[in-house]
Amino acid sequence: MKYCIWNNKGGVGKSFLTFCLSTEYALQKPDEIxxxxxxxxxxxxxxxxxxxxxxxxxxxxxxHEAGRTIAGxxxxxYTKSRFGMMGSELSYFVKVFDYNNSxxxxxxxxxxxxxxxxxxxxxxxxxxxxxxxxAQRAMTMLKDILSAFEESYKGKKVTFxxxxxxxxxxxxxxxxxxxxxxxxxxxGDFASLRGVKNVVETLYNPNSGKDKESIFNMxxxxxxxxxxxxxxxxxxxxIINKARTLDKKATVAYGAHVQEIKAYFDSIKDIKDKNxxxxxxxxxxxxxxxxxxxxxxxNYNGIPISKLEQKKYKVYDKxxxxxxxxxxxxxxxxxxxxxxx
Numbered sequence: 001m002k003y004c005i006w007n008n009k010g011g012v013g014k015s016f017l018t019f020c021l022s023t024e025y026a027l028q029k030p031d032e033i034x035x036x037x038x039x040x041x042x043x044x045x046x047x048x049x050x051x052x053x054x055x056x057x058x059x060x061x062x063x064h065e066a067g068r069t070i071a072g073x074x075x076x077x078y079t080k081s082r083f084g085m086m087g088s089e090l091s092y093f094v095k096v097f098d099y100n101n102s103x104x105x106x107x108x109x110x111x112x113x114x115x116x117x118x119x120x121x122x123x124x125x126x127x128x129x130x131x132x133x134x135a136q137r138a139m140t141m142l143k144d145i146l147s148a149f150e151e152s153y154k155g156k157k158v159t160f161x162x163x164x165x166x167x168x169x170x171x172x173x174x175x176x177x178x179x180x181x182x183x184x185x186x187x188g189d190f191a192s193l194r195g196v197k198n199v200v201e202t203l204y205n206p207n208s209g210k211d212k213e214s215i216f217n218m219x220x221x222x223x224x225x226x227x228x229x230x231x232x233x234x235x236x237x238x239i240i241n242k243a244r245t246l247d248k249k250a251t252v253a254y255g256a257h258v259q260e261i262k263a264y265f266d267s268i269k270d271i272k273d274k275n276x277x278x279x280x281x282x283x284x285x286x287x288x289x290x291x292x293x294x295x296x297x298x299n300y301n302g303i304p305i306s307k308l309e310q311k312k313y314k315v316y317d318k319x320x321x322x323x324x325x326x327x328x329x330x331x332x333x334x335x336x337x338x339x340x341x
Contacts, residue, residue, distance in 0.1 A: 002146065003341065004179035004233050006164040006172065008202065009195030012185045013241040015044035016295055017288075018163040020334050022049075023304035025159065025341060026107040033158045035093070035108045035149060037142065039070060039175045040165040043112030044299075050109070051100040052302035053316075059099045063111045068092050070171075071113035073145055078122040082129070083137045089148035102303045110145065112163070120170045127170075136228045142171075143178040159341070166195075168202055173221065176203060181236035186261060193261050196238070200268055203232055237340055238265045238285040258287075284340050288333040293320050305331050 026034040047056035097105045127138035186192035205220040265283040312319040
């Protein structure tokens with residue numbers, strides 16, 4: 001199963017959730033193979049997995065220099081085999097434990113890369129080549145490399161988590177065409193609600209029948225998917241991240257926005273794509289409590305939540321105290337999400 005984690009809004013915790021879900025899932029499922037594909041130029045999920053800020057940044061840059069990243073793959077694919085597999089797809093994945101022994105040994109990474117935006121032009125060039133099925137081959141580049149990895153572990157269950165950046169770039173399109181299910185993280189505010197609606201409208205264009213003459217029907221992503229005969233991921237899980245639990249007046253507006261978001265998730269049960277494929281079902285919704293400074297410690301040290309202890313951790317040159325009372329409720333929420341996967 002391939003899960004894509006995306007919202008058309010920054011700051012909702014996509015990369016942090018990708019780290020938490022992938023590491024905890026891998027710890028709980030030692031007989032499975034877990035892969036993170038980082039489709040974000042900032043490569044935050046990659047840095048956390050590879051050892052956190054500092055060590056993780058250095059390790060990620062070494063992978064960039066060696067061409068063992070998603071951008072390296074796209075560049076090589078463009079020069080060596082634009083319209084099909086190269087045969088070297090497995091060489092772009094790394095075993096995360098080799099860089100960070102805090103994570104389980106069944107976790108692999110296709111690293112993000114700051115050059116991903118630059119490689120967008122290469123994908124677009126392949127897409128517009130005057131060759132039959134050129135666009136389809138361009139749009140399935142990520143699907144190809146993930147499929148090659150999955151095929152290499154035939155007989156074992158392989159679960160993928162694809163982390164995306166907020167904007168809908170061409171490499172975000174690759175992520176959508178490679179994924180089976182969509183996880184939409186958000187926070188309890190109006191901007192997040194707008195972001196969730198943008199996700200649905202961008203991917204599925206649910207209002208297309210209301211104005212058939214609209215120019216947006218001609219250029220919509222759902223129309224592109226239909227023309228290429230490619231499936232889109234099913235909206236599967238909404239995660240209301242950084243949930244507030246204090247019963248104060250300041251949280252009244254927050255609670256109202258949360259209810260609006262949950263109502264919207266409930267309203268998209270019957271979406272169909274342009275291939276007349278029902279891409280929706282009841283969207284599961286889970287809350288994840290605000291983890292306070294846990295995220296700072298995890299970002300800096302690359303330690304899975306369940307391996308944190310009640311003690312002080314270094315974050316740059318300062319000590320940051322983590323208490324069990326912070327760890328337990330956050331881990332409980334993460335585990336509720338994992339039970340749906």
